[in-house]
Amino acid sequence: MSNAHDDTELSLKAALMAQSDFVEAFLVDVNGVLRGKWLQPDKSKSLLGGGMAIPRSVFLLDIWGNDIIEGGIAQGTGDPDGLCVAVPHSISRMSWSEGNVAQALLTMREADGSYFHLDPRGVLARVLDRYTEAGLTPALGVELEFYLIDPGQARARPIAPRGADESGWRGWQVDAVGLGEIHEYEPILREMMSTAKAQGITLETLLSENGPGQFEVTLKYSTDVLRLADNATLFKRTIKHIARKHGLAATFMAKPYGHCAGSGMHVHMSMLDREGKNIFRNTPERASPALYNALGGIIQTMPDTMLMLAPHANSYRRFAPGVHAPTYADWGHDNRMAAVRVITADPAATRIEHRVAGADCNPYLAFAALLATALDGIEAQMEPGPETMGDAHRDAAPHLPIAWSGAVDRFANSEAMKRIYGAEFQRLFVACKRQEIAEFRRRISDVEIDAYLKSA
Secondary structure: OOOHHHHHHHHHHHHHHHOOOEEEEEEEOOOOOEEEEEEOHHHHHHHHOOOEEEEHHHHOEOOOOOEOHHHOOOOOOOOOEEEEEEOHHHOEEOOOOOOOEEEEEEEEEOOOOOEOOOOHHHHHHHHHHHHHHHOOEEEEEEEEEEEEEEOOOOOOOOOEOOOOOOOOOOOOOOOOOOHHHHHHOHHHHHHHHHHHHHOOOOEEEEEEOOOOOEEEEEEEEEOOHHHHHHHHHHHHHHHHHHHHHOOOEEEOOOOOOOOOOOOEEEEEEEEEOOOOOEOOOOOOOOOOHHHHHHHHHHHHHHHHHHHHHOOOOHHHHHOOOOOOOOOEOOEEEOOOOOOEEEEOOOHHHOEEEEOOOEOOOOHHHHHHHHHHHHHHHHHHOOOOOOOOEOOEOOOOOOEOOOOHHHHHHHHHOOHHHHHHHOHHHHHHHHHHHHHHHHHHHHOOOHHHHHHHOOOO
8 A cells, every 4th residue: 555655756756757858768678778768748647557568578689689589479479568667766857868858767567466577677576575575684785887988980999998099098097996087087977976866876986996997886785675776777877878978988898898807796785684683793703604604505506697697798708717707606704806705894784795797787687696595595504615715716616607608508407596587587588698699609700800711
């Protein structure tokens, strides 16, 4: 039953859309790509009512926007519609656009009110229902990295850092954790932060990262995990539009430059009981047993979840020995070289930092992987195995699949992933990834031509 506050919020959101020039309504597909349409104000009423019809197949498109043939969602079914409604808090003015334009994030529902099984938002919501049943509340914080780039015009130089020389490079200027790079991009970053705030997205910190034009923002820790995933999605959309307004582009591609740092999405997690107490809390030296049980679930199934953390071909360029993106499912106390870092220095803030996901992942699906496997570990009292000290990996630490096709196969054959995501979602997501792999195999890179055309 709705309360007066909810009714007031819905009335304000409805009025905002009604007074707009048009409304940009969009949903998030399995790849994390936003897909939708523009609506006249009078048509937007359905977004807070009975819903707007959108083909169900829009959730299952490959990264280029093609239907997944093996999925059977579009072909052979008549491509039926589903009804989409707006997520109320997402309705806001698009300040970067000309005129008075509103936005609305959508979610697809079935006739009984449940989520459509391919809606990533619904996947995460179902995992969160398990926490509610267990009397627990997860709390997450997110560090998200991205590059601001000069998109370029020539095919020979598709992207480069702003201010690059004629060769397209500016490798001497990185300025990691320095203020110079922030000041260099100050107009963009200021607008990014103010626009995020206007949408209810709190960016706690901003810093210059290890690549030229690379930055990291921290989204505020929250017990509303579904909204945090919404905010991560809306933030990515926001900075892309603002960068374009300033003549640049923002990219969350995992590895846009082969010899510079990749972009990750680090997720910090704690867990609260019914009284709001952090069940991971113990001493400054060691967390409670519950944390290590959660860690056991995460570590044991991390190879199976890899496709949710690194979903694209380019994602796997982040993973190599000797870099901060791990190649083992391991853990360590305050160890940034491990896949999962345990932080206990302030007992009240004891938490897990999951360091594997790329910035190119779908936040809903990545959060679902982390949270579901952590809860599995607590419920089954799993053990994480020996701790990793520095970068000296233990033999017991599972190897992560660092080839795209290997990660697809692990996900496809995993009973744990079937239980977490559902058998049909598992089947369809695998079909999507295998179609993308087939397309990549048909395309010959310039490196292959250069290496083999004359020499082989």
